Amino acid sequence: MCAVAACGQVQTNQSSGIAPARMAFAMQEVEVLQSKGSRVWCVPFARNLSGVEIRGNAGTWWNTAKKTSYDVSHDPEVGSVMVFSATRSMPMGHVAVVSEVLDNHKILVDHANWHRNKVSLGMAVIDVSAKQDWSRVRVESAPGAFGSVYPISGFILPNS
Template sequence: MRLYAFRRWTPALLAIAVAAPAAASKSASLLDYVGQCVPFARAASGIQIYGNAWTWWEQAEGKYERTHVPKEGAVIVFAKTARLPFGHVAVVSRVVEKRVVMLTHANWSRQNGERGHAEQDVTLFDVSRNNDWSDVKVWYKDVDGLGGGIYPVYGFIYGRAHAAAELTSRNPDYVGALIDAYVPVSGQPIAR
């Protein structure tokens, strides 16, 4: 294409390029998201914190309530570790019982061989010795159950805005979450 022709079409091409994502985002589901956990958690929870996931806990101080008690719509902040160099944030979609909740988050399990996809209502199990949500296990699609890792957690951040409507499904699998958490593996309970 000659430079003259390109310049002539540039305004039209820019208009199409700008309009297409805007139109797609209006009709797209939160669960169609593919990307990092931080923008997903921000969109799903309404909590307006930016930066690496592990920094959310400190950034929330004085702006949002921080606690060690899960509730629906709260963001859980995973600590920075060798396995999670940027930490991780996820949104509580359902509280199942004292030590079991469901999360909706992005960029955890692989789907179709790639990371970044959103997952709805996955099991999170408190395996901390003091039942204070300081250590958790997370459901991982590749093993269809709780993964083998234990992850340290700072706590939960409560937002002021309403969480996204798609945070949880109409019929979450409470029984499946309890089975993930409490059914023994090789004769040993999953918790420490």
């Protein structure tokens, strides 16, 4: 399921493993921003939803996590933050929170600003890396349609 809309119209993925209180907090913060006419960015949304307290552009999160108390992995886990590497088309990187692991090569994520100033919940992501190590993915840009290939640094695990 891919739900993309402004905050008040977002449909949540009922099977999401994200704690309801975390989701409520993240969505409340989105509503506050949008009511002020402010942009919804991926970094604060991921921080609010996951509890991973890293600052800076999404492209800096992986190296910051490796230097701090956060564990990192190349395997997705519900609640972990998937870090997209910075690229020419996405110079500040991107972050998304894993909401469900469907199988070894497909997950669902919740994130903001993949579609400009919107929150996307339950968006499918597939591993297309040659070594099947989650280093390259394709993201569902519309229901059943997967877009370009993006490099992934890995997953940051929230502290327990």
